[in-house]
Amino acid sequence: MVAAEFVVVANRLPVDRILTPDGEEIWRTSPGGLVAALEPMMRSVDGAWVGWAGQADLQIEPFEADGIRLLPVTLSEQEIQDYYEGFSNDTIWPLYHDVIAPPQYHREWWEAYVEVNRRFAEAAADAVAEGGTVWVHDYQLQLVPEMVRGLRPDVTIGYFHHIPFPSHGLYAQLPWRDQVLRGLLGADVIGFQRAQDAANFLAAAKRRLSHETKASSITLPDGRMPLVKAFPISIDTTPYRELAQRPDIRARALEIREGLGNPKHILLGVDRLDYTKGIRHRIKAYGELLDQGRISVEDVAFIQVASPSRERVDAYMHLRDEVELAIGRINGDHDTLGHTAIRYLHQGFPREEMVAMYLAADVMLVTALRDGMNLVAKEYVATRADNRGVLVLSEFTGAADELRQALRINPHDIEGVKDAIVGAIEMPRAEQSKRMRALRKRVLENDVDAWSQSFLRALEQAGRTRHRRHEG
Numbered sequence: 001m002v003a004a005e006f007v008v009v010a011n012r013l014p015v016d017r018i019l020t021p022d023g024e025e026i027w028r029t030s031p032g033g034l035v036a037a038l039e040p041m042m043r044s045v046d047g048a049w050v051g052w053a054g055q056a057d058l059q060i061e062p063f064e065a066d067g068i069r070l071l072p073v074t075l076s077e078q079e080i081q082d083y084y085e086g087f088s089n090d091t092i093w094p095l096y097h098d099v100i101a102p103p104q105y106h107r108e109w110w111e112a113y114v115e116v117n118r119r120f121a122e123a124a125a126d127a128v129a130e131g132g133t134v135w136v137h138d139y140q141l142q143l144v145p146e147m148v149r150g151l152r153p154d155v156t157i158g159y160f161h162h163i164p165f166p167s168h169g170l171y172a173q174l175p176w177r178d179q180v181l182r183g184l185l186g187a188d189v190i191g192f193q194r195a196q197d198a199a200n201f202l203a204a205a206k207r208r209l210s211h212e213t214k215a216s217s218i219t220l221p222d223g224r225m226p227l228v229k230a231f232p233i234s235i236d237t238t239p240y241r242e243l244a245q246r247p248d249i250r251a252r253a254l255e256i257r258e259g260l261g262n263p264k265h266i267l268l269g270v271d272r273l274d275y276t277k278g279i280r281h282r283i284k285a286y287g288e289l290l291d292q293g294r295i296s297v298e299d300v301a302f303i304q305v306a307s308p309s310r311e312r313v314d315a316y317m318h319l320r321d322e323v324e325l326a327i328g329r330i331n332g333d334h335d336t337l338g339h340t341a342i343r344y345l346h347q348g349f350p351r352e353e354m355v356a357m358y359l360a361a362d363v364m365l366v367t368a369l370r371d372g373m374n375l376v377a378k379e380y381v382a383t384r385a386d387n388r389g390v391l392v393l394s395e396f397t398g399a400a401d402e403l404r405q406a407l408r409i410n411p412h413d414i415e416g417v418k419d420a421i422v423g424a425i426e427m428p429r430a431e432q433s434k435r436m437r438a439l440r441k442r443v444l445e446n447d448v449d450a451w452s453q454s455f456l457r458a459l460e461q462a463g464r465t466r467h468r469r470h471e472g
């Protein structure tokens with residue numbers, strides 16, 4: 001196999017293998033923002049992508065999909081339970097999202113995490129060309145940078161962390177806190193979503209490992225100085241803008257409104273069904289507005305898309321029960337034969353249908369309790385070329401640092417959320433348009449291409465500095 005100049009390492013391949021009930025194999029774009037963010041960049045370089053195909057015990061040879069060379073990593077059923085559902089999504093995920101759910105600490109999970117990280121690191125080390133570049137992604141693979149460095153000291157290594165990095169007070173709970181920091185410090189550039197995440201990481205490295213830190217760099221005992229910096233991720237805005245102009249999709253948006261009984265206002269929530277997203281808080285606020293008669297189901301409909309996610313992890317199963325109980329109660333109390341209060345869709349949808357929903361939505365509700373970035377907020381903005389619609393945005397998202405003209409809320413403050421919903425519904429068109437113009441400017445200028453370019457520029461620079469040090 002030809003060695004690749006550029007290797008992306010992520011838990012998931014950009015496509016998942018799906019076996020249909022009649023035994024047919026299909027490849028479908030993976031869930032999550034990462035794939036959408038990297039795909040455009042990957043097509044334009046001679047690269048390879050190391051990742052998992054989303055199923056247990058799949059032994060597949062490297063293959064090409066949509067012009068990207070894919071190198072599948074095999075995970076056993078036990079490893080999926082311990083490394084993916086366990087350590088990644090029941091230890092790190094809740095801990096890094098400010099312990100919204102209690103993190104579970106199990107030594108077997110940690111051991112599986114180390115083992116699987118080693119497998120990803122070896123695959124990347126085998127694939128990358130002499131002096132090439134490896135870009136590692138996200139919290140499932142925090143040990144990979146150090147492992148790749150051990151195997152291939154000649155390559156330049158980047159790491160981007162897509163989720164929050166917590167304050168030291170919380171991070172310190174992790175029994176393997178020092179090992180994880182050392183794992184990340186194997187990279188030449190360590191990127192975070194927000195300046196606060198980078199600062200939290202630097203503070204942890206300083207406190208725990210006594211490394212000397214400056215504003216955005218850290219000096220390691222071996223003389224290396226990794227760059228630690230915020231690179232806020234974004235979306236590829238082009239497909240959203242294009243789809244939003246398509247007559248059939250615009251017609252579909254009208255049809256969606258009609259299907260809801262032509263309410264005056266449509267509220268929309270779009271999330272993976274995850275406890276970090278504040279779905280319960282949003283439902284509660286909407287339910288209370290109905291209870292109090294501040295809005296009616298005839299006038300204000302609420303669509304909640306909650307795509308299935310991590311369904312075998314306990315905290316996600318409980319969340320689903322709670323969300324569905326709450327929605328059932330509100331609908332039971334307030335539905336009429338002609339109008340439903342909350343149209344709940346526990347499904348994923350193709351992008352075309354998502355854009356139609358964004359176009360139909362007068363108010364977009366992003367009420368996450370903690371979120372690395374939140375790309376849904378940016379997708380909504382990208383579709384609204386008509387400069388209509390209001391984005392209600394939690395201040396606990398990375399997106400809130402950039403999208404200043406959204407209606408900002410604290411999702412824990414239910415009265416505040418209720419007032420923001422009413423404020424959004426009542427917002428005069430001129431103000432909607434003023435805010436949306438400013439939001440669009442920001443999102444269109446800082447798209448995913450700008451993000452990957454700026455990360456890769458930093459990485460290139462780091463690579464040059466490293467080579468000079470080696471030669472000198």
Ligand code: G6P
Binds near residue numbers: 012031033089309310
């Ligand atoms: C978040 C994470 C991604 C992850 C995605 C979907 O966006 O940052 O790394 O891929 O969620 O979650 P899943 O567990 O299905 O990969």
